[in-house]
Amino acid sequence: MKRYDLIIVGAGPSGLSAGIEAAKKGLKVVVFDENAKPGGQLFKQIHKFFGSKEHKAKIRGFRIGEELLQEANDAGVEVVLNATVTGMYQDKEIIVRISDEMHHYKGDAIIIATGASENMVTFPGWTLPGVIGAGAAQTMMNLHGVKPGNKILMLGSGNVGLVVSFQLMQCGCDVVALVDAAPKVGGYGVHAAKVARTGVPFYLSHTIVKAEGEDHVTGVTIAEVDEKFQFIPGTEKHFDVDTICLAVGLSPMSQLLKMAGCVMEDNPKKGGQVPICDEYGETSIPGVFVAGDVSGIEEASSAMIEGRIAGVAAAKYLGYMDETELKGKVTELEHALESLRQGMFAPKNRGKAIEETEEGIAISKNLLKHGFVADDEIERFPGVTHKAGIHPVMECTQNIPCNPCQDACPKHCIKIGEKITSLPAVDESVDCIGCGMCVASCSGQAIFLVDETYEEGYATVTLPYEFLPLPEKGEKGTALDRSGKEVCEAEIVDIKTSKAFDKTNLLTMKVPADMVMKARFYKRA
Amino acid sequence: MNSINDRSRYIGEFVPAADDDMLICRCEEITKGEIRKAVHDGMFTLTEIRRYLRTGMGLCQGQTCAKLVKGIVARELGVSPAELEPVTSRAPMRPTEMKVLGKEVKEEE
């Protein structure tokens, strides 16, 4: 039987990363993936990632996928696609379906990096065509170029629900509401804010009463729920929609590990059933490792680092490096992983009610309840300052592990500091040149350039814009505030596109001076 | 896991609920009410529920409903879902035609 040093199941961010590290140390590595394209979910992620520069921040997910794949090819990792691992047996043997044959392979080490599957919720009508998973929506629109629907209701305000809502709008769908049974937005505030400002209403403490339709979805009714998640009579709201999108969390896809006999645990903090493993990802079966979501639900950025750790650990297991080298490599990676696991959304903080930022500033209640920071809350954050002339306004209000803006400014007027989760602050002693690099670098689309003294009675707001068609210079439309409410007329005075902005266009709109701290989005007439 | 489970312990009476006709297992079309009733018939483990009702035994092998079933059974038994051992995973991970499964290849080095 054909034997590899290392077999990796899953060519997503963690699997590819593991393969790269192991192959660099000289292991003969193969990666199997059931999909036609590698990259796991990365190729469906068209937004810019968070994190630090060293770990692919501000790069769009699918580009990270391309980079990883290139790196894997360069390292000599064999990636086999359309290859479904159907079973894992004793002696680290796997069976892989490749076209119409079952191939048996053994690995001296195996890394399982199968990722996650979507959770679902039930409501009357949840089986109707038109009720789909958020992952299905991403697959349809970002891989296959087909709109998942025209009028869509999103259930779930975690990062997936927020990001997919935005993506749906980017491909031309109308998102009529974003609904979550929880009393507050689950995902990053900045993801919520960029959805809210386009006019999508957020219904927290609401959930779906029923999906309507005979042969497919034609409408949906939602209602408010009390603390015990029971419907409050009389609060029903109806929407005409053709699609309901469910984004209610992920569970580790750990079936292969269970099948192989790894000792498992049910760990709600990790999203479900995961193998018990050590700090290197090694399971109860020596030589079988895990990395990425299959070992606990996190972000793709963490998955890539976990993959690298498992990759070097497999190399050590097979004698390709010694304990000292392993320790050295892993310490560095763990440091990076640790930095990603900081902040308000860290795994350790799941379920905790956080009232203040690390800086001691009260969290925006409105952001949690409605998806946007209220006018009377925004001024208290360090990224929001005022001065004559053009300058950045950074509406970054939660501690998340992300710092590309700091490096983006050629004048170094943005400071985050050593701690990657700190809120960005403006160094007011440095003059902004209005280049817009910070606006385009912000994965959360939370940075604006404002010029409060643009001309008599008027100010300009420069905002990130990732929709088609692009407005034209001189065109007049409407400015929307953070809540998506129309607040004033706006005229486009400048549009910047640049390779360096990576598809994020910078629109500069002229608005009445008193609207400069309100107007945050542009709607074409 | 092998923890003592007294099957005669009192878990309350089966009380019909408004959403008992909610479909839970999409493949085998098993409802919430059927699952709740099965718990009261003595099916205290997810494995027994699966064998008794066929939840998770359809084409998708429980990839969609496993967590939902777990929640329902846990609530009915008055335990936390994490206390319930998930059902065993079985090969093949995806439905595989007999002619394909029967065609094995063992490449040489």
Add this chain to the structure above:
Amino acid sequence: MANTADVIVIGGGVIGCATAYYLTKKGCSVLVLEGSDHIGNGGSSRNGGGVRQSGRDPRELPLAMYGIKNLWPTLSEELEVDCEYHQDGNLRLGKTPKHLEILQGLTDRAVACGLDVKMIDGDEVRRINPYLSNEVIGASWCPTDGHANPLTTTLGYYKTARKLGAHFITGEKVVELRKVRGILKQVVTANGNIYEADTIVLAAGLASRAIAGTIGIDIPMQSALLEALVTEAEPKMFDQMLGTAEADFYGHQTKHGSFVFGGSSGLEGFNKDNGTPICSSITASCICRGIMKYFPILEDAKIVRTWAGWMDLCADKVPVISKVEEVPGLVLACGFSGHGFGIAPAVGEQLARLIVDGTTDVDLTPLRYDRFKAKI
């Protein structure tokens, strides 16, 4: 929780559950101790569902005939679950003259016991089941055989026995039988609990050997890992139970539409495991190849699940169903050797008769525990 009962049944498989049910119906208080976490976790939930008489050893054939005549037809109603019992015959298929010879031998012995079974040729086989390939040249045909759903049957016995008051405890692994004042009385579990009864039924499959050993009784049996698989639901094709002379596969189409097939790779008894009945990497493929020779039409049917189970293979391939005179109070029901499901209702009912009434309707003497003798 009461730790005494009239009868303690060790093993919550189909034999234990059926025995508990019939005992409870007769007014006994019954305590069932199951070592694993689940009722029916051994062969009871892993077998092919055959309810056959044909192909059986004459020593256990009367039990099979008794059950099919008296118990199976009304079992679903009695247990208030759908046991999916079908009595549409059993075809034991042959592809070579050698196979036909084996089948003829089995048939002759069964006929001698009064069973309605006969040899038929290939064309007649295909009249009964038109999907079979021309490779099939003959079969034994027993029209009163059939199949049922082992999962719902086992759990149905459990459910109904429990409802009637039988006390079941799972996760309570028995490690020792103990005498009190010279008389078998106590059952000790790995958790350190002690239960007491005057009658103890040992129906723990393979585990029975070690448990019986603690009271100085040995039943010669060993484990063999068998595997089975199930397809997606298919349109209704046939109702018969199938087996082969070569024993390369057996099974049926279920009410659900899926095909449940068991089979072997030829390495059973030598396969290693990891302490759980884990499938080997080669068996399912082998079973598929075996099936396709008989049913080429099923080549596109998709396998959705495969599983394995240990059988408690007795030295002479028939079970021990017996009181133990030298240890009064001990009743054995184990060593079913991979074909216990079909006779489970009869075994349970007859054991209840034996325990409560001291007599049985079917002669169980050939299945005594002390039948094992050296060959010369």
Add this chain to the structure above:
Amino acid sequence: METRIEEHPILGKQETGRLVTFYHDGKALQGYEGEPIAAALKAAGVMVHRYTKKEHKPRGIFCAIGRCTDCVMIVDGKPNVRTCVTPLKEGMKVQTQYGVSAEPEK
């Protein structure tokens, strides 16, 4: 309304295969060769892939990645084909699945 995304603000113009004809319940439709059958059906406005066995309820795309098996149809005579992961080919015959067969149950 157009369901194909002609130009995407981030992904640009979609790469597509050759436009081919396939048949849905006998009706000729067009789709791109190699895209999942489900994508071609969705673009053509087909929502219902099958009706279930017990309750005869409609089902369509749900997970779109081959796991949930809700989108199965009869493809070239074979039932239970996961249309979301099966590439479209020219001339394919795709049929609504009723239970496990191509005919509604009486």
